[in-house]
Amino acid sequence: MDSPSTSLDFAVIGHQDNWQNITTFINGIRIGELSSKKIKDIFSFIPPRDLFRVKVRSKTGAVINGVYIETFIDPDKLDTQFIRTNIGKVMNAAAWANKMGARIVALGGFTSIVLEGNLDSFARCESQYTTGNTLTSAFIVKGVEKAAILQRINLQGSAVLIIGATGDIGMACSHFLKNKVKKLLLCARNNQRLEKLSQELSKENVSVNYAVSVQDQIPEADIIICAASSSGIKLTDCKKDVLVCDAGYPKNLESKIENNNGLKIFHGGMGQVTHGYTFSPDYSNTIYRYAAPYIIHGCIVEAMVLAFENRFETYSAGKGNITVKNMEEIYSLSVKHGIDIAPFYNENGLW
Ligand SMILES: NC(=O)c1ccc[n+]([C@@H]2O[C@H](COP(=O)([O-])OP(=O)(O)OC[C@H]3O[C@@H](n4cnc5c(N)ncnc54)[C@H](OP(=O)(O)O)[C@@H]3O)[C@@H](O)[C@H]2O)c1
Structure with missing residues (x-):
């Protein structure tokens, strides 16, 4: 049964991995095409903000609501020399997630590395943070x-x-x-x-x-x-x-x-959500790039699983703290909610 709640169970803070994807996405959602040069000029000046909502269904029938927050980090500037700017962007995105009332926040991909060992900075926030690295x-x-x-x-x-x-x-x-x-x-x-x-x-x-x-x-x-x-x-x-x-x-x-x-x-x-998820607005035509439906990064699934379980806690943080016991626990909870490893694929599609 669908949960009547429309509160924000989870948020995902992320960044884009290349300019081609950014250009496709931006031109896919606006009227009138922008050149890739123009997009490069303005992209990293955009402050972190939410782009779309996500609704996820568990095998148990439960439904949770989340949001994707984009950091607008320049994909050419992921090196350590840009760490100060990037930390600032991730911190602003985290403040945005907290302001939106997200109960648990996943720090996707590079954003977890930027904030490694620095989760104390969020101690006063009401949102809980997880790097998602245990389930990944x-x-x-x-x-x-x-x-x-x-x-x-x-x-x-x-x-x-x-x-x-x-x-x-x-x-x-x-x-x-x-x-x-x-x-x-x-x-x-x-x-x-x-x-x-x-x-x-x-x-x-x-x-x-x-x-x-x-x-x-x-x-x-x-x-x-x-x-x-x-x-x-x-x-x-x-x-x-x-x-x-x-x-x-x-x-x-x-x-x-x-x-x-x-x-x-x-x-x-990568995981696959058997019972699916929906985006609102539905940007899936411009942002979904996987070889099979409902594929998603393990770090994001970790926040979803914790939200399904009503466990709004910092499950993964810092470096070197992941235990085999926790890997087994979060994996079996993920399977309980119908989310298992994604089918095998690479650049050329499914195996
Ligand atoms: N699929 C997902 O959902 C997901 C989720 C989270 C993270 N990730 C990705 O997983 C990767 C690892 O994340 P993490 O949190 O474990 O990062 P991390 O703690 O910063 O570890 C990175 C490791 O890579 C090594 N390294 C960096 N450059 C290297 C090079 N040129 N040659 C050999 N080793 C190198 C580092 O050691 P040295 O500095 O000594 O080289 C360190 O051992 C990242 O790419 C991250 O974006 C994927």
């Missing part, structure tokens, strides 16, 4: 498990390379997989953090190697999870038939693969 990580590893079965890859006998291993999502994936695979290969740019994580895992008798160079580890990897916060990762000369989960945002690994060698890639960390 669960969708990534459950996706890898399922895809490995489909590709006839023996997970237990596999060396799994995690690019971005010292990040919040990378660490969660490492801990989830540490007793389920033959070996973990960890990669990130900061050697000290890699060494620390590797030592922790070795103490638990996990077979582990680490390197700052992706290329040094690729020859050994049977499965690759890319959860790095940079767009410059290249995959060259992978083993034959390697399975790759592109878990970052934006998803842009496919253009950086050389000598494919039978590699099979899917976009990970």
Whole structure:
């Protein structure tokens, strides 16, 4: 049964990943076309604001109401040198969500990285905040498990390379997989953090190697999870038939693969809402770009699931706090509401 409530159960704070999508969206919703140059000139001067409402249905019959708030962060300025401006934009978007009365707010993709460890700034807000990284990580590893079965890859006998291993999502994936695979290969740019994580895992008798160079580890990897916060990762000369989960945002690994060698890639960390959602105004023609209906980022699903469960709490925050127990809990709650991992797809469509 539909809930009579029209209150704002959740909000999502997000940013766009490229100018092509921004141009399509803006020209799709206004009368009279703007040039992409004009759009670039004005876009990042627009203050954060809500763009559309979202209504989501659970398998249980419950309905929740949410809103999407755009930060208007310039997609070419996601690097650390622009961090001050970007933090300002995310903070303003968060204040907007709070003013709208959103009970829980998901910090999508890059916005969670910008505010990492800084959720205390929101302590006085009535809204609760979550990075959504626990369910994102669960969708990534459950996706890898399922895809490995489909590709006839023996997970237990596999060396799994995690690019971005010292990040919040990378660490969660490492801990989830540490007793389920033959070996973990960890990669990130900061050697000290890699060494620390590797030592922790070795103490638990996990077979582990680490390197700052992706290329040094690729020859050994049977499965690759890319959860790095940079767009410059290249995959060259992978083993034959390697399975790759592109878990970052934006998803842009496919253009950086050389000598494919039978590699099979899917976009990970994504869920699918079986009972659907609707946008109001309905901008789905201009913003929906997935290979199947009702696909959505894991971080957004986390806020939805918490709202369905009436658990308006900071479920994921900071870096390195995600536990396997919480990954299993939020995943099973997600399935309870009819939201499971998305069907496997990549730039070329569904597998
Ligand atoms: N699907 C979804 O719903 C969803 C949800 C949330 C986040 N995400 C995406 O997931 C990714 C990871 O998020 P996070 O919160 O875990 O970020 P994070 O905590 O900042 O971690 C990023 C990791 O990437 C590493 N890294 C950055 N650049 C690298 C490079 N060039 N080569 C190798 N390693 C590199 C970082 O270590 P070093 O700095 O030492 O290199 C760190 O280990 C981001 O792209 C984010 O946007 C997706």
